[in-house]
Amino acid sequence: xxxxxxxxxxxxxxxxxxxxxxxxxxxxxxxxxxxxxxxxxxxxxxxxxxxxxxxxxxxxxxxxxxxxxxxxxxxxxxxxxxxxxxxxxxxxxxxxxxxxxxxxxxxxxxxxxxxxxxxxxxxxxxxxxxxxxxxxxxxxxxxxxxxxxxxxxxxxxxxxxxxxxxxxxxxxxxxxxxxxxxxxxxxxxxxxxxxxxxxxxxxxxxxxxxxxxxxxxxxxxxxxxxxxxxxxxxxxxxxxxxxxxxxxxxxxxxxxxxxxxxxxxxxxxxxxxxxxxxxxxxxxxxxxxxxxxxxxxxxxxxxxxxxxxxxxxxxxxxxxxxxxxxxxxxxxxxxxxxxxxxxxxxxxxxxxxxxxxxxxxxxxxxxxxxxxxxxxxxxxxxxxxxxxxxxxxxx
Amino acid sequence: xxxxxxxxxxxxxxxxxxxxxxxxxxxxxxxxxxxxxxxxxxxxxxxxxxxxxxxxxxxxxxxxxxxxxxxxxxxxxxxxxxxxxxxxxxxxxxxxx
Numbered sequence: 001x002x003x004x005x006x007x008x009x010x011x012x013x014x015x016x017x018x019x020x021x022x023x024x025x026x027x028x029x030x031x032x033x034x035x036x037x038x039x040x041x042x043x044x045x046x047x048x049x050x051x052x053x054x055x056x057x058x059x060x061x062x063x064x065x066x067x068x069x070x071x072x073x074x075x076x077x078x079x080x081x082x083x084x085x086x087x088x089x090x091x092x093x094x095x096x097x098x099x100x101x102x103x104x105x106x107x108x109x110x111x112x113x114x115x116x117x118x119x120x121x122x123x124x125x126x127x128x129x130x131x132x133x134x135x136x137x138x139x140x141x142x143x144x145x146x147x148x149x150x151x152x153x154x155x156x157x158x159x160x161x162x163x164x165x166x167x168x169x170x171x172x173x174x175x176x177x178x179x180x181x182x183x184x185x186x187x188x189x190x191x192x193x194x195x196x197x198x199x200x201x202x203x204x205x206x207x208x209x210x211x212x213x214x215x216x217x218x219x220x221x222x223x224x225x226x227x228x229x230x231x232x233x234x235x236x237x238x239x240x241x242x243x244x245x246x247x248x249x250x251x252x253x254x255x256x257x258x259x260x261x262x263x264x265x266x267x268x269x270x271x272x273x274x275x276x277x278x279x280x281x282x283x284x285x286x287x288x289x290x291x292x293x294x295x296x297x298x299x300x301x302x303x304x305x306x307x308x309x310x311x312x313x314x315x316x317x318x319x320x321x322x323x324x325x326x327x328x329x330x331x332x333x334x335x336x337x338x339x340x341x342x343x344x345x346x347x348x349x350x351x352x353x354x355x356x357x358x359x360x361x362x363x364x365x366x367x368x369x370x371x372x373x374x375x376x377x378x379x380x381x382x383x384x385x386x387x388x389x390x391x392x393x394x395x
Numbered sequence: 396x397x398x399x400x401x402x403x404x405x406x407x408x409x410x411x412x413x414x415x416x417x418x419x420x421x422x423x424x425x426x427x428x429x430x431x432x433x434x435x436x437x438x439x440x441x442x443x444x445x446x447x448x449x450x451x452x453x454x455x456x457x458x459x460x461x462x463x464x465x466x467x468x469x470x471x472x473x474x475x476x477x478x479x480x481x482x483x484x485x486x487x488x489x490x491x492x
Contacts, residue, residue: 101407162406200409210410222401223408229401 002188002248007181011139011174014146014181015081015107015167016041020051021189022153024105025076025196028056028067032086033119034171035109039081061086065093065104072102073211075201077153079104083171084111084125091129097164098133098227100211101199103156104164106134107149110272110323111171112359120360121171123271123324126300127333133227135165135234136301138271140257143181145169147251148298150184151241153193158237161230162199168300170273172360188248231302238299255304257296258311260286264293266375267312267349269338270321271297274356274363278321281368285376292372297334309341315349316379318342319371323357331388350378353388361392421448425468427487429461436484442472 009017015038019027027046029039046055056071058064064080072078082090087108097104110126112118126136137152139145148167156165169175184192200209215223235255242253259279261267268278275296285292295311297303312318320339322332331339335353342348354371357363371391378384405411429450436458443451443458450466452459473485 099407100409199406200411207411208413210415211407213408213410215408218398219404219408222399222404225401226404226406230406 001250002185004182004184004249007183008178009142009181010037010176010178011142011145011169012037012109012176013041014142014183015149015169016045017183018146018149018189019079020045021184021186022077022079022150022193023051023190024053024079026054026056026068026071026078027080028058028064028071028078029080029082030058030061030064030086032061032083034111034175035081035083035086035107037175038107038109061089062093065090065097068104069093069097069100069102072097072104072198073100073201074203075198077157077196078102079106081107081109083109084113087125087129088113091132094129094132094134094164096212099223101162101230102164103153103162105149105152105156106164106166107145108166108168109171109175110168118359119171121173121273121323122358122360123168123322123333124358126166126168127324127326129166130301130333133163133231134301135163136299137165137167138298138300139167139169139174140272140275140296141174141181142169142177142179143251145174146181146183147245147249147253150189150192151238151245151253154241154244155234155237157193157196158241159199161233161237163230163234168272173273182249184249192245192248234302235299235304235307253298255297255299255307256311257294257298259294259296261293261295261311261315263291265291265316266372266379267293267295267315267318268321268368268371269295269297269312269318269334271300271323271334274321274323277363277365278368281365281372284369285372290372290376292375297337300337303337303341305337305341308338309343309345312338312342313345313348317352317375318349319352319354319375321371322353322355325355325358335388350382350384351387352378352384355388355390356392363392367391417449420464421467422450422464425463425466426490427468427470428463428490429466429468429470429473429485430488431458431461432482432484432486435479435482437477437479439477441475441477442485445471445475447471
């Protein structure tokens with residue numbers, strides 16, 4: 001294990017530090033709250049010569065992602081950061097980055113999408129981009145955002161997959177709150193990510209290549225099938241990267257965190273910062289003799305549905321907490337993943353879905369208590385009051 | 396050539412063979428066909444300069460016959476052709492006429 005420094009920093013500061021340590025070749029970004037602070041700090045590193053990164057300041061996120069695509073195809077290690085509308089403006093480019101198999105790393109500081117315009121946390125931005133062919137890692141706190149950012153380079157650049165990766169953390173709740181965490185040594189990080197070598201660099205003029213050919217009905221489907229195959233390999237790469245990361249950091253990561261789930265009868269499934277609050281409440285229920293547990297997805301794309309189904313199948317009742325609604329869909333986006341994960345099993349847990357925390361609405365221990373109490377009731381009686389509802393909302 | 400299956404494709408649809416666009420028969424898109432009338436041609440090479448593809452063959456500074464494998468029938472050559480004494484050296488004819 002390498003030496004580490006204990007620091008008190010914000011989530012954004014921790015990600016900027018990870019990026020300084022990785023020292024990517026190129027970054028193109030456009031400011032947007034609450035991700036602005038990452039790139040503001042990173043551009044200081046560029047100006048002060050702390051990194052050798054070529055920083056491209058562009059006129060929009062559409063241009064930021066376009067420049068990242070060009071730089072990555074050219075042969076550089078590339079990163080960017082954004083939030084909310086910025087990610088939405090990158091939309092068409094996201095599919096191009098993944099279709100070209102370019103290992104761009106992006107920090108996504110989760111923020112609600114307009115309208116109504118709002119700068120605070122929910123997961124509508126990340127969920128809106130969940131099917132764009134990128135890897136998504138979600139982070140509970142500043143430490144996880146830092147650790148996931150470093151691992152994301154190694155995962156994305158793995159020669160077996162070569163896919164872009166976004167690392168999500170909750171806007172303001174994590175991005176702007178100071179927490180105690182540990183930084184790794186610069187050398188440990190640099191050795192861990194290693195040197196980057198593009199598979200088909202455009203700048204290798206001795207081996208000319210073309211990116212972006214027109215692929216019509218004769219081959220398009222074969223390319224999509226190949227992408228599906230690559231996606232199926234990601235979880236193995238993520239686990240390998242986690243095991244190597246544990247060796248240098250002492251911190252253990254998996255495809256998801258299972259918290260007191262082994263003998264649990266009721267459980268919560270929740271992403272990012274709300275998992276921290278929820279785990280405290282799970283402990284309080286355990287102290288009262290109620291067998292509660294929690295599952296916090298880390299790798300959301302590709303979703304490890306087999307492993308998640310296996311981890312949840314024995315529970316009597318599970319509530320999936322979604323910090324985004326899939327407007328007009330049956331249930332929230334996380335719920336739909338969990339429902340399909342447990343669907344092969346019989347018996348399987350009764351599933352409830354609560355939509356919480358939209359636009360930065362506080363998620364409090366009382367919310368977790370009330371949901372766990374409801375689950376205990378469902379587990380005991382088998383009676384369900386309602387399968388889906390909003391919580392923490394005024395009638 | 397037998398079409399390749401999904402396991403045989405380059406990641407990211409990247410083309411690693413230089414100049415492979417030569418194999419792409421864009422001539423099949425054509426609905427109007429340029430016809431060269433050599434007696435009206437002054438060999439100004441404007442058609443060769445303006446052709447957006449590789450559809451005008453040239454050798455020793457002089458143009459030859461159209462390469463209909465690439466010619467999409469855009470008509471730019473016919474438009475730009477100054478001809479000789481008011482007579483065009485390139486005219487467009489509808490395919491299948």
